Amino acid sequence: MENLRELFQIMTRRFGFLNKYCCISGGREISLIQSHILYEIERQHKPSMQQVSEALGTDITTFSRQIQTLMKMNLVKKTPDPEDRRVHILSLTPEGKEVAATIDQQMNAYLDEIFSHMNEFEKETVIRSIKLLNEAMAKTDKCCTTPLG
Amino acid sequence: MENLRELFQIMTRRFGFLNKYCCISGGREISLIQSHILYEIERQHKPSMQQVSEALGTDITTFSRQIQTLMKMNLVKKTPDPEDRRVHILSLTPEGKEVAATIDQQMNAYLDEIFSHMNEFEKETVIRSIKLLNEAMAKTDKCCTTPLG
DNA sequence: ACATAATACTTGCATTTTGCAAATAAAAAG
DNA sequence: CTTTTTATTTGCAAAATGCAAGTATTATGT
Numbered sequence: 001m002e003n004l005r006e007l008f009q010i011m012t013r014r015f016g017f018l019n020k021y022c023c024i025s026g027g028r029e030i031s032l033i034q035s036h037i038l039y040e041i042e043r044q045h046k047p048s049m050q051q052v053s054e055a056l057g058t059d060i061t062t063f064s065r066q067i068q069t070l071m072k073m074n075l076v077k078k079t080p081d082p083e084d085r086r087v088h089i090l091s092l093t094p095e096g097k098e099v100a101a102t103i104d105q106q107m108n109a110y111l112d113e114i115f116s117h118m119n120e121f122e123k124e125t126v127i128r129s130i131k132l133l134n135e136a137m138a139k140t141d142k143c144c145t146t147p148l149g
Numbered sequence: 150m151e152n153l154r155e156l157f158q159i160m161t162r163r164f165g166f167l168n169k170y171c172c173i174s175g176g177r178e179i180s181l182i183q184s185h186i187l188y189e190i191e192r193q194h195k196p197s198m199q200q201v202s203e204a205l206g207t208d209i210t211t212f213s214r215q216i217q218t219l220m221k222m223n224l225v226k227k228t229p230d231p232e233d234r235r236v237h238i239l240s241l242t243p244e245g246k247e248v249a250a251t252i253d254q255q256m257n258a259y260l261d262e263i264f265s266h267m268n269e270f271e272k273e274t275v276i277r278s279i280k281l282l283n284e285a286m287a288k289t290d291k292c293c294t295t296p297l298g
Numbered sequence: 299a300c301a302t303a304a305t306a307c308t309t310g311c312a313t314t315t316t317g318c319a320a321a322t323a324a325a326a327a328g
Numbered sequence: 329c330t331t332t333t334t335a336t337t338t339g340c341a342a343a344a345t346g347c348a349a350g351t352a353t354t355a356t357g358t
Contacts, residue, residue: 005256007279008164009188014286015161017206033344039158049307057166062345064308069343086306086353107154110291117285129278130156136266137163142259182315198336208317213337215315235324235335 018110025102033058034070038100041076041090048087049078075099167259174251182207183219187249190225190239197236198227224248 023030030038033056040052047055053063067090070076075096081087092100115123165181172179179187182205189201196204202212216239219225224245230236241249264272 004260004276005253006192007276007283008256008260009185010283011279011286012161012164012168013185013205014283015157015164018286019161020206031344036158036162043155050305056162057169059346060307061309061347065344068308084306084354088307104154107158111153111157113289113291114282114285117288118281122281125274126278126281127153127156129275130160132267132271132275133263134156134160134163136263137160139266140262142262199334209336210318210338211316217337218314233325233335237336 018107022106022110023103025099028073028099030099030103033066034075035103037063037066037070038075038092038096038103041092042097042100046089046091048081048089050087052090070096167256171255171259172252174248177222177248179248179252182215183224184252186212186215186219187224187241187245187252190241191246191249195238195240197230197238199236201239219245 019032019035023032023035036056037052040055041047044051044055049063049067050060053060056063058066067076067078071078074093077091077093077096079089079091081089115126118126168181168184172181172184185205186201189204190196193200193204198212198216199209202209205212207215216225216227220227223242226240226242226245228238228240230238264275267275
């Protein structure tokens with residue numbers, strides 16, 4: 001078997017490319033991290049600052065400033081939690097939801113493009129494998145510890 | 150079928166984590182990009198600046214400075230090409246090779262750890278799938294265009 | 299009850315990273 | 329032998345980073 005690491009190194013790099021060029025929506029430039037933030041806010045149910053920053057593995061101070069930027073861009077809203085006023089709850093503005101949807105479409109289009117070079121069986125196999133990988137990574141705490149399922 | 154993008158978003162994020170914390174070798178902190186640079190220099194046969202920067206998709210000016218840093222760290226050597234003195238050829242110093250080897254070991258250890266949560270059949274399926282993915286991504290020019298096979 | 303600690307988040311730097319524009323230097327083309 | 333093209337490096341100026349310190353709010357201990 002070939003070098004396992006090479007396979008993964010190149011795959012992750014390619015997805016880096018994919019992400020890098022996916023993030024433009026209606027004349028707005030969205031950085032890779034911003035796109036992940038939008039994605040994660042929508043994905044979680046009314047998350048706090050800390051929940052999102054932890055999910056993404058970014059320093060909370062850097063994250064705080066990234067949220068400030070996204071608020072200036074009118075994509076994200078920050079609401080104090082009535083139950084615990086230390087906590088600030090994040091949500092997408094209607095504009096933010098639009099941007100997130102556009103990025104989602106673009107990403108899915110890229111993925112469709114990639115899968116168009118496979119037959120249906122290969123495609124199913126690959127998708128099942130990615131699921132297996134995600135599950136396996138979730139099980140280990142020696143690396144890749146994102147707190148999401 | 151679930152959302153295709155979600156699967157990939159989380160996978161790539163997890164590998165981002167993996168890379169971020171993998172890169173310490175003998176008291177030296179190696180950033181994610183630096184690790185990719187070391188990897189790519191070793192992978193290609195006596196590459197030029199441009200070849201590596203292009204493979205990694207980083208701006209050549211940023212790349213130039215990253216190489217300067219790696220040279221100060223005594224991990225990378227830059228030699229003018231005798232055939233074309235505009236070109237500078239990159240190689241790893243013995244120290245750089247050590248660091249690259251250490252990172253390689255760590256990455257493979259992580260991957261082994263991940264695969265330890267699968268049976269042999271699942272492992273083989275996943276590895277075959279990653280190969281399929283890389284091949285499919287290589288075939289498309291709408292995204293993820295890394296100039297490596 | 300009230301001082302002390304813990305938590306969630308924000309700001310102050312000081313450093314690093316980024317990328318466009320412009321500079322340099324060498325080869326290729328006309 | 330001038331003009332273009334190619335490979336790489338610097339000059340900024342803007343953005344991102346992270347530690348330490350600050351603010352505000354809740355939890356804990358006596």
